Every structure is written in C-alpha cells, then in structure tokens.
Amino acid sequence: MSDPASSHSIPCCLTVRDIRSLVAPWRQAGGRIALVPTMGALHEGHLSLVRQARQQAERVVVSIFVNPAQFAPHEDFSSYPRQLQRDLDLLQTVGIDAVFTPDAAVMYPAGFATTISMTGPAAAGLEDASRPVFFNGVATVVAKLLVQVAPDLAIFGEKDFQQLAVLKQLVLDLDLPVAVQGGPTMREADGLAMSSRNVYLSEPERAIAPALHHVLQNIKAGVAARQAVSPLIATAKTELEQAGFKMDYLVLRDAVTLGEWHGQLQGRLLVAAWLGKTRLIDNIAVDRVDTDRHIKD
Ligand code: PAF
DSSP states (O other): OOOOOTTTTSEEESSSSHHHHHHHHHTTTTTOOEEEOOOOOHHHHHHHHHHHHHOOOSSEEEEEOOGGSOOOOTSSSTSSOOOOHHHHHHHHHHOSSEEEEOOOOHOOTTTTTOOOOOOGGSSSSHHHHEEEEEEEEEEEHHHHHHHHHHHSSEEEESHHHHHHHHHHHHHHTOOSSSSSEEEEBOOOOOOBBBGGGGGGOOHHHHHTHHHHHHHHHHHHHHHHOOHHHHHHHHHHHHHHHTTOOOOEEEEEEETTTTTTTTTTTTEEEEEEEEEEEEEEEEEEEEEEEOOOOOOOO
C-alpha cells in the first residue's frame, strides 16, 4: 500500500492485493463494510453518499477510478476532471477508512478480455440510446470493484437513476452478496443537480442550467394536479429548447422497471439535454395521486 497524499491519514490502496489485505481483518472482526464507488472530482453529492454509508457501516471505503471502459471515444474521458489531492482533502472532512485508487493497468491488465453485457434496465432507451458503451463499462467496473472490496453495502447516487437500476439488476443477476442502495441527489441552491461535469459549464450556461430541474418540478406539479402528461412534457421540452438546451430525452417512466409509465404508483421523470458541450441529466420522483385515468396520455 502506498499513500499518494502523505499529508493524509486515510490509507490509499492502489492494488487489489492492498485493498483486500486492508479489508480482510475488518471483515473478520464482523463489522459492516460499505463501498462508495466514484470517479473522483468529488462534490457534496458524493460526500452525502459517504455520510449515508457511515450511518450503516463500521467501515467505509471510497473508490476513485475514472473508468475508460464507460466512455465512448468521442466522450470526455481525457478531459474528465481529475483532482485526487482535493478529493482526499474532502474525504478527510467526512471521515472514511480507506480510498481505493487503482489505475487502468490494475483494473484492466494486459490481456483483459471480459465485458459484462446487460439488457433490461440497461436497454431502457434512455442513457443507453446515446451512450451505447456506457452501461457495459459501468457494469464491468462495478462488478470488479464489488469483487475486489467485497462490501456488504454499495451506495450510488440517484442522480444517475438508470445506472442505479442497472446496478441493482447486476447484483441480482450475478448473485453478488451486496446490498445496492441509492442516495438522494444533492442540489445547488438554485436547484441544479450537483455533478462533476458542472465545471464544464460556462457562466451563461450555468445560469440557464437550473431550468432542467424547474421543468421537472413543473411536470410533477401538473401530474399532481391531474393534468395529462404528454402536453406537460411537450411544453417542458419547448421551454428547455427556447432556453438553449438541445434535448436528448424527457420522459416519465416506471420508477422500478424504467419501462413505460401507465399510471403506476411510482413514476420517475428523467431528462438528459445538452447545454453547449455539456450533457446534463436529472430526474425526480412522480408519485401517482390516484387511479384517475385522465392523468394518462
Ligand atoms: O457514477 C459513477 O461515478 C460511475 O459511473 C461509477 C459508478 C463509479 C462507475 O465507474
């Protein structure tokens, strides 16, 4: 084990052998171990996941790995923010037991030949439609992290709502002995969902960005007032386009399966849109208010 940030008391494991040797005695002692997988560039959203982990586990491990396998060649792998020292400073403030920071050669050594290929929630026609390699890359790296760290609990942000559904399916399908839990989306004061990619926004774009959350809230209020969903969504798309967004999707889906929403009890509004060169996503819960059919399309 080495310590890339020697000013910190948090043990930093760079290899699978190191993280396993660190975690083994914790497991033998019988305490619960939680893992919060991240790609670094940490913000309050990640820290809230760590706090959630802390409340439920004696030991908390945070992994930091910018996973090349989940980026398409034209995506932002090379420019994705990397700021390990700052991340460690932030983690120090919430108190964790270890950081696992493997590099690509550790995760994908020469000759690596396995990719987990998923359908189900990974083929819901949302993120997967414009990011075809994304979920197989996420599933592969998260499966590896879960095998490497062997936590009792793994926590992921609800901001990536489809990813959370995919990872719940992954552990179910592979019989991985770990509970997958979502953590609520943290927001800036103006409603913008916290994201490591928000740093890409120019000042004018940053001023427009909260509109994404506001239209979701408007649709939610409309559904609660028993208005038809399709016109609410159409109006919201027009508003976003007029504000300068280029739409990817804005849909209301079943919150559990991510399939079509036909008035199920738990719905989820999900949106993805481009603002200049930045792709933003967000989602909120929309619970059915009654069984009245006129809220359907
Ligand atoms: O959400 C993320 O930061 C990443 O997709 C994850 C889950 C850490 C896998 O690389």
